[in-house]
Amino acid sequence: xxxxxxxxxxxxxxxxxxxxxxxxxxxxxxxxxxxxxxxxxxxxxxxxxxxxxxxxxxxxxxxxxxxxxxxxxxxxxxxxxxxxxxxxxxxxxxxxxxxxxxxxxxxxxxxxxxxxxxxxxxxxxxxxxxxxxxxxxxxxxxxxxxxxxxxxxxxxxxxxxxxxxxxxxxxxxxxxxxxxxxxxxxxxxxxxxxxxxxxxxxxxxxxxxxxxxxxxxxxxxxxxxxxxxxxxxxxxxxxxxxxxxxxxxxxxxxxxxxxxxxxxxxxxxxxxxxxxxxxxxxxxxxxxxxxxxxxxxxxxxxxxxxxxxxxxxxxxxxxxxxxxxxxxxxxxxxxxxxxxxxxxxxxxxxxxxxxxxxxxxxxxxxxxxxxxxxxxxxxxxxxxxxxxxxxxxxxxxxxxxxxxxxxxxxxxxxxxxxxxxxxxxxxxxxxxxxxxxxxxxxxxxxxxxxxxxxxxxxxxxxxxxxxxxxxx
Numbered sequence: 415x416x417x418x419x420x421x422x423x424x425x426x427x428x429x430x431x432x433x434x435x436x437x438x439x440x441x442x443x444x445x446x447x448x449x450x451x452x453x454x455x456x457x458x459x460x461x462x463x464x465x466x467x468x469x470x471x472x473x474x475x476x477x478x479x480x481x482x483x484x485x486x487x488x489x490x491x492x493x494x495x496x497x498x499x500x501x502x503x504x505x506x507x508x509x510x511x512x513x514x515x516x517x518x519x520x521x522x523x524x525x526x527x528x529x530x531x532x533x534x535x536x537x538x539x540x541x542x543x544x545x546x547x548x549x550x551x552x553x554x555x556x557x558x559x560x561x562x563x564x565x566x567x568x569x570x571x572x573x574x575x576x577x578x579x580x581x582x583x584x585x586x587x588x589x590x591x592x593x594x595x596x597x598x599x600x601x602x603x604x605x606x607x608x609x610x611x612x613x614x615x616x617x618x619x620x621x622x623x624x625x626x627x628x629x630x631x632x633x634x635x636x637x638x639x640x641x642x643x644x645x646x647x648x649x650x651x652x653x654x655x656x657x658x659x660x661x662x663x664x665x666x667x668x669x670x671x672x673x674x675x676x677x678x679x680x681x682x683x684x685x686x687x688x689x690x691x692x693x694x695x696x697x698x699x700x701x702x703x704x705x706x707x708x709x710x711x712x713x714x715x716x717x718x719x720x721x722x723x724x725x726x727x728x729x730x731x732x733x734x735x736x737x738x739x740x741x742x743x744x745x746x747x748x749x750x751x752x753x754x755x756x757x758x759x760x761x762x763x764x765x766x767x768x769x770x771x772x773x774x775x776x777x778x779x780x781x782x783x784x785x786x787x788x789x790x791x792x793x794x795x796x797x798x799x800x801x802x803x804x805x806x807x808x809x810x811x812x813x814x815x816x817x818x819x820x821x822x823x824x825x826x827x828x829x830x831x832x833x834x835x836x837x838x839x840x841x842x843x844x845x846x847x848x849x850x851x852x853x854x855x856x857x858x859x860x861x862x863x864x865x866x867x868x869x870x871x872x873x874x875x876x877x878x879x880x881x882x883x884x885x886x
Contacts, residue, residue, distance in 0.1 A: 465526055468752025468810030473782040474523035477530030479790045486558030487792050492532050492785065495557035496774075497539030497549065498564050505543075507766070509564045512585045512774040513538055514765030515756070516562040519778040522759050529785045532792070539563070546571040554578035559797065561781045562774035568592040576876040581794050583781040583801065583818075585774035590864035594821070594873040596881040597794075599801045601776035601809055602740065603821045606863040607871060611648040612827035612854040613738020614687075617713045618652060619849075620736075620829065620841050623684040624713070629656050631688035631699065633663040640862060641689030641715075648856055657681055663695055671695070675702035678710065686710045691717045697726055704731040712736060719743060719769070724835040735832040740814045740824045741769050742846065745837055749846045752811035776809030780818060794882055802884035814848045821871065826850035 465472035486493035496516040498509040520534045528534055537557055539549040543566050550571035553560055560582040565571065569589025575582065581597040590606045592598070618624045628649075632642045649656060659681035661674050668674070678686065690696050703710065711734055718737040726732065742750045744767075747757065756775050760767050784800035785792060804819045814826035826848035829841040839845050865873045 466751070466810070467755050467779060468750065468812065469808070470752070470779060470783075470810030472523075472526060473779065473786040474526040474529060476527035477532075477789075479530035479532055479792065481790050481792075483791060484558060484793045486556060487532070490532055491535050492529060492792065493535040493537065493557055494559055494561045494781075495537045495539060495553040496561050496563045497541060499541050499543045499566050501540040501542035502544075502566075503542075508543065508566070509770055511760075511766040511768040511771035512562060512564040513540075514763065514767075515760055515771040515774040516585075516778050518759045518763045518765055519562075519775055519782075521763065523778075523782060529782060529792075530789055541565045541567070541571075543567060547574060550574040550580075554580055558792075559583065559781065559794070562777040564770060564774065573876045576878065576881060579794065579880065579882055581798055581801075581882060583777045583784075585770065585777045591873040591875045594863075594865060594867055594871065596872050596877060596883070597798055598821075599780070599804075599818045600816075600821070601780045601807055601818055602773055602813060602816055603818060603823050605821050605823065605871070606865065607858055607860070607867060608823055609644055609648055609856045609858050610740070610823040610825060610827070610854060611652060611856050612740075612825055612849060612851070613713075613716075613829070614645065614648055614654075615652060615851070615854055616738060616827050616829055616841055616849050617685075617687075617736065618654060621685055621711050621713070623711075624654060624687075626655055627657065627682060627684035628654060628687055628713075629659050629661070629678065629681065629683045629685075631661065631663065631686055631690055631696070633665045633690055633695070635665040635690075638665075638688075638690050644858060644862060645687065645689060647859055647862075651856055657683055659683060663690070663699065667695055668698075671698045671702040672706060674699055675706045675708055678703065679706055679708040683708075683710050685713055687713050689715055691715070692720055692723045692726070700731045701729070704729070709734065713738070716740070716769070718832075719830055719837060723832065724837070727832060727835060730834065733833050736829050736840070737832075737837075738827045738829050739769075740816075740827055740848070741772055741812060743828075743830050743837055743839060745830070746839060746846050750811050752809060755810075756812065772809070772812045776807070776812050779809055780804065780807060795885065798882045799884050799886065802886070814850065823855060824850075825852050825854040827854075 482488050498513045500510040502508045520536045524533050541549045546565045546567045547570045562585045564585040572592045583599045587593040713736050716739050747753050787800050788796040802819045805817045806815050814824040816824045828848050830837040831840045842849050
């Protein structure tokens with residue numbers, strides 16, 4: 415199997431595990447002011463009566479936009495596609511929160527008058543994990559753009575999207591060609607060639623012993639191996655040296671996790687980091703660590719901010735779990751109007767709320783903001799032009815600042831700690847703030863990319879001379 419094939423398999427496996435773990439992601443009230451996002455809490459509407467989404471003035475409202483300017487656009491309507499993998503039999507409801515979020519946002523926007531007076535029509539798709547290519551071919555025939563979608567196997571559909579010149583403001587992307595594709599924008603980019611080391615750096619500042627007493631929990635999963643290699647590379651740049659205790663879990667499960675726990679204890683590990691998502695194997699390892707009297711600080715990926723983890727932690731074996739986030743946790747909700755707005759809008763429709771739902775919401779707001787600026791000239795070319803110029807975006811305060819136009823990630827993070835079934839922000843000390851530094855964004859080793867990029871950092875695998883490029 416060649417490198418690109420391995421990358422695709424790894425990406426698919428990783429997203430399935432991530433989304434399954436996040437299927438019960440935490441919901442609740444609303445978060446707090448984001449660094450660089452205006453600070454203090456803002457009401458739902460400004461003093462002048464302007465509808466707000468957190469700190470973002472609503473891009474929706476009446477107007478006199480006219481013209482059938484592009485596929486899916488008429489005098490009165492704009493048709494977009496969106497969706498998730500909710501129908502996947504092995505993980506029913508997979509990423510359902512994303513479709514629920516966009517549905518709620520369409521209703522919210524149309525109630526204000528649509529975009530410059532044009533009402534939004536949504537074609538909701540269920541890719542059911544394995545049907546992404548079929549979904550994309552349908553979208554190619556009828557949608558103006560794809561907005562806020564999250565398809566685990568997007569790599570299988572990327573060639574069709576590029577061939578039909580269908581731009582997207584994705585909720586998330588997975589495959590390397592999808593993550594770096596032409597005409598693709600994300601409110602929260604995760605490019606293959608850059609890595610946000612802010613969670614790792616924040617952990618190092620909070621727990622100084624991480625410098626020489628940390629090790630990684632890895633497994634035989636290609637996805638975890640890829641993720642762990644990126645983390646090791648980032649650790650090296652930050653002057654962190656893993657102890658390399660020689661522990662690797664079997665992706666298919668192990669008969670006992672006590673020997674692994676004892677090995678970490680004997681190795682003198684004070685901090686454990688993992689790119690593995692919450693699953694029975696990891697829960698068993700944490701219980702084994704508790705059983706042998708090992709008490710390492712646990713610093714894990716954002717997927718460990720999860721309802722499933724909170725429900726599991728009845729014994730307290732996970733009381734030392736810390737997770738780095740670039741989104742505001744729901745526990746901060748009373749202080750961050752954007753999160754409360756998201757929870758209220760989706761809750762009113764009986765939808766599922768989760769971090770990925772906020773990600774889809776931010777994507778919709780980014781798309782709608784660009785669409786408003788295009789006015790009557792609502793074409794795919796105009797959208798690509800406008801989106802490529804957005805270089806600071808927080809979704810009204812849902813997350814740390816990102817750079818959608820340049821396809822660059824956040825350079826910020828905050829850390830939450832689990833105690834019992836409750837998460838609480840522990841760093842930075844001021845609730846709702848992020849620790850930010852542009853130097854947190856590191857370049858990654860090209861051998862980990864899984865695709866070839868051109869001088870514009872666009873994947874060349876499916877690139878054609880006819881793709882829509884920004885005309886600035």
